[in-house]
Amino acid sequence: MSFLPNWGARNTVHAYHSKNTVKLPIKTDAPNEESTSIIPFAEFIRQNVPELKQDYKYWLKPWLFNGTLQSLYVSKADFSQVYKVYYGREIMTITDEISKEYINLKMGEITADYVINPLETSKAEFQAKYQETLPEGYPKLHPRTRYLTESEQSTVFKEWSDNDKPIVIIQHGLAGGSHEPAIRAVAQSLFEGAANVVVLNSRGCCRSRITTPVLYTGLHTDELRYFVRRLHKKFPNKQIHLAGFSFGGLVIANYLAEEGDKSIITSAITCSSPWNLADSTFAITKSLSGKYLFEPALRFFLMNMIKVNLETLKQDPEFDVEDYYRFKKEIKSTIEFDNKYSCKLAGFPTATTYHLAASPVMRMMKIKTPTLIINAKDDPMVSTDYPYLEVEANPYLYMATSDLGGHYAFINPKGEFWFSDVIKKFVDSFNTQIDKDKNVDDGGYNVYQTQFKEKIELY
Known part of the structure; x- marks a missing residue:
């Protein structure tokens, strides 16, 4: 980790990938079709998303001249009039019958926020429908978000079925949700750029209600797996893309690695995600802004998630309420939070063992879905010692x-947000040019995996 600060407004992109990235099958009617019917993943990006090419340069806001100022601006600026996304929320109930089909999918409720056109013509009409659809005892939702009725949900799915747009599932950051400015920016850009967009909220996040005493960790990938399968079953002929931000990208990477060559995902994007979670939990405290601003904010959001769902969490006989109140006064780091709660949920004895196990770098060699990774070298919240060697060894990355x-x-x-249009270009190009029904050519990567199978399977 460099101790010299990255300051400035002129940004430069650095690209890393295998010498022979996977070859993607081109649709016969693709606009850029040449004599061949395949295109290397890296070349596909260079042609269609030049903003991600090696040495591409672009300007950032001049007075946000480092990672701390950039990150603080997002948390303090008012984007409410910039990204006016409307969401319709669906509640999905995981029954005992459903949970038995998965390893770590627990009973209870999970929520998804679908990007929709405004269903009401006035603020008063929206507020009336909002009150009508809000379940009794549930927390109020963020602006321009309300629950969908069953008929409205059916209408959304009917619209999806009738169009030829791909599906993009977004996973938010730690203790975040569909309301985050960056999520709204990408959701709006994709929706306007001809995609069906939905944000999957982690349990207890984005003012969703926990109905069973279960939280989530970086290794709880079955909620995403269940949701992907559910949508794939409803729309078997559509491309499905995943976009994960920060912790959400970590979950997506772990999910894709677990799926391996069984993946039904067309492509994935991660942005500002931690690849070594163990290193990142220490890295955030190495700067003054991380130690005194960002880490305490994460700690607050995590503890608040426990607080607002305390009555439900108390249903777990192993949840000690008195110990929680003591811990609330004493907690000094997110590592302590994970050592108290997350590691136990994931089945590990300590925070460090959980962090190591949940780190995508431990299994990213098993990812067999074309995946775009976006990170900044001045990120104040994750380790910037990125897995370049692993990326260059896996032709799908x-x-x-x-x-x-x-x-x-x-x-x-x-x-x-610079990346909102970049992600839209990436997804739009896949939808117009790449044939999801044909296999990619990975140049013998199966042989590579077989050679190192015993080591890779440890994780």
Whole structure:
């Protein structure tokens, strides 16, 4: 880790990938079709998303000249009039019958926020429908978000069925949700760029209600797995793309590694995600901004998630309420939170063992889905010792790191998120050019995996 600060407004992209990335099958009617019917993943990105090419340069907002300022701006600026996304929320109930089909999918409720056109013509009409659909005892939702009725949910799925747009499932950051400015920016850009977009909220996040005493960890991938299978069953002919931000990208990477060559995902994008979680939990405290601003904020959000769901969590006989109140006064780090709660949920004795096990770097060699990775070298919230060697060894991966950008900020001179249009270009190009029904050519990567299978399977 460099101790020299990255400061400035002129940003430079650095690209990392295998010498022979997987070859993607081109649709016969693709606009860029040449004499061949395949295109290397890296070349596909260079042609269609030039913003991710080696040495590409672009401007960020001048007075946000380092990762700390970029990241703070996102948390303090008012984006409410910039990204006016409307969401319709669906509650999915995981029954005992459903949970038995998965390893770590527990009973209870999970929520998904579908990006929709406004269903009401006035604020008063929206508020009336909002009150009508809000379940009794449930927390109020963020602006421009309300629960869908069953008929409205059916209408959303009917619209999806009738169009030829791909599906993009977004996973938010730790203790975040669909309301986050960066999530809204990407959701709006994708929705306007011809995609069906939905944000999957982790349990207890984004004002969702925990109905069974279960939280989530970086190794709880079955909620995403269940949701992907559910949508794939409803829309078997559609491309499905995943986009994960920060902790959400970690979950997506772990999920893709577990799926391996069984993956039904067309492509994935991670942005500002930690690849070594153990290293990241220490890295965040190595700067003054991390130690005194970002880490305490994460700690607050995590403890608040416990607080607002305390009555349900108390149903677990192993949850000690008195110990929780003592811990609430004494907690000094997110490592302590994970050592108290997360590691036990994931089945590990300590925070460190959980962090190591949940780190995507431990299994990213098993990812067999074309995956775009975006990170900044001045990110104040995750370790910036990125897994370049692993990326270059796996032909399914393309990493674009930049000198500046902070933690899923990358705020450009207009005050907008640079990556929102980049992700839209990436997904749109896949939908118009790549044939999801044909297999990619990975140049013998199966042989590579077989050679190191015993070591890879340890994780």
